[in-house]
Amino acid sequence: MRAGRPVVAVDVGGTLTKTALVDGRGEVLEVRSEPTVLRSATGLLDQLALAVADLAAAHAEGHPDAVPAAVGVHVPGLVDDARGTVLLAENLGLRDVPLRDQLAARTGLPVSLGNDARGAGTAEFRMGAARGARTAVVISIGTGIGGAVFVDGRLHDGDGFGCELGHMPVLVPGRRAPVVCACGGPSCLEQWASAGGIARSYARVTGRPAHGAREVFDAARAGDDDAARVVGDGLDALALAVAQLATVLAPEVVVIAGGLSRAGAELFDPLHERLEQLLTFHRRPRLVPARFGDGAGVIASALRADELLEQLVLPLQQGPSS
Numbered sequence: 001m002r003a004g005r006p007v008v009a010v011d012v013g014g015t016l017t018k019t020a021l022v023d024g025r026g027e028v029l030e031v032r033s034e035p036t037v038l039r040s041a042t043g044l045l046d047q048l049a050l051a052v053a054d055l056a057a058a059h060a061e062g063h064p065d066a067v068p069a070a071v072g073v074h075v076p077g078l079v080d081d082a083r084g085t086v087l088l089a090e091n092l093g094l095r096d097v098p099l100r101d102q103l104a105a106r107t108g109l110p111v112s113l114g115n116d117a118r119g120a121g122t123a124e125f126r127m128g129a130a131r132g133a134r135t136a137v138v139i140s141i142g143t144g145i146g147g148a149v150f151v152d153g154r155l156h157d158g159d160g161f162g163c164e165l166g167h168m169p170v171l172v173p174g175r176r177a178p179v180v181c182a183c184g185g186p187s188c189l190e191q192w193a194s195a196g197g198i199a200r201s202y203a204r205v206t207g208r209p210a211h212g213a214r215e216v217f218d219a220a221r222a223g224d225d226d227a228a229r230v231v232g233d234g235l236d237a238l239a240l241a242v243a244q245l246a247t248v249l250a251p252e253v254v255v256i257a258g259g260l261s262r263a264g265a266e267l268f269d270p271l272h273e274r275l276e277q278l279l280t281f282h283r284r285p286r287l288v289p290a291r292f293g294d295g296a297g298v299i300a301s302a303l304r305a306d307e308l309l310e311q312l313v314l315p316l317q318q319g320p321s322s
C-alpha cells in the first residue's frame, strides 16, 4: 500500500472510535476500538490524544521504526478540511471545533482532519472499486448516507459543504417522507434509503421495531408487504439520486459502500432496473459495491496521514532556492 513513515489512523464514529498504528510498509500493527466520547470537544480530544500516545508507547520497544510521524483523522459530519475544523457533527454533538490544531498541540504530531465519507470515498477512488476512473461517485450507506464526488480526478469538496449526498432532496412519486431529517429537511435521501432510515420507516409503518435494514430486507423477501414497500421506496429514492448525479456529472462509476452494499444482487438488480426507467441519453455509470468494508475508515485515515507527510516533506526536498 505504501512505503513511507508510520502513522496513526483515527476513525471517529458516532458509536465507536477506531485507532490504528500503521507502519511504513502499510502493515496495521494494532487497531483499538472504544466507545466515542460524545458531546464534549475536550473529552473527545483527551480520548484521541490518549489513544495515540498509548498506541505509540505500546509499539515503541523493539520497533524503533514504529514511531508515528503523523495522525490522520476522519469524523462524521461537516468538516472544513482546509481549516481543520469540524463545522457540525450532529452524531458527535460537536460544532465549530478546530480539532486538527488542538489534537496536534496535544500529541505533538502533525494532524490532518477530514469527513469520513469523503475519506472512505478517496480510498475507493485511489485503490478500490473506482480505481482508474476520472469521474466517480461513492455513496456510503450506513446509519446515514455520506458521499464523495470526484470530477476529472479531483475530490469535490465545496469548502466542507460538498458531497452531502444524504441530504439530496428527493421526492419519491406518490410518497411522503416518513420522518423529518436530522438536518431539518423534509425529504432527504437518507430518510428514505439509509440503513437507519429504512429501519425507522418500517417501524413507523408497522409499529414494530426493526433492528437495522438487513431485517427489513429479510422480511421483504419472506413476503412482508410493508417491508417490501419500505425497501422499494428506499430503492426508488436511491435511483432518483443516482439519476440526478448521472445527469449532472456523468460519472463512469458509482460505488455503493457501507453495510447495505453487501446485499449484492438484492440491492444492485432492482437499482439498475429503476435507473434504466429514469435515464434516456445519459451515460450509464457502472454500479459496483465498494472494495473496502469495515476497515475502510482506518485505511482512509492512514491515506490522509500519508498525504500530509508528503506535503510536509515536499518543501524540504525542494530545499531553499538560491
Ligand SMILES: [Zn+2]
Pocket: 166, 167, 181, 182, 183, 184, 185, 188
Ligand atoms: Zn437532511
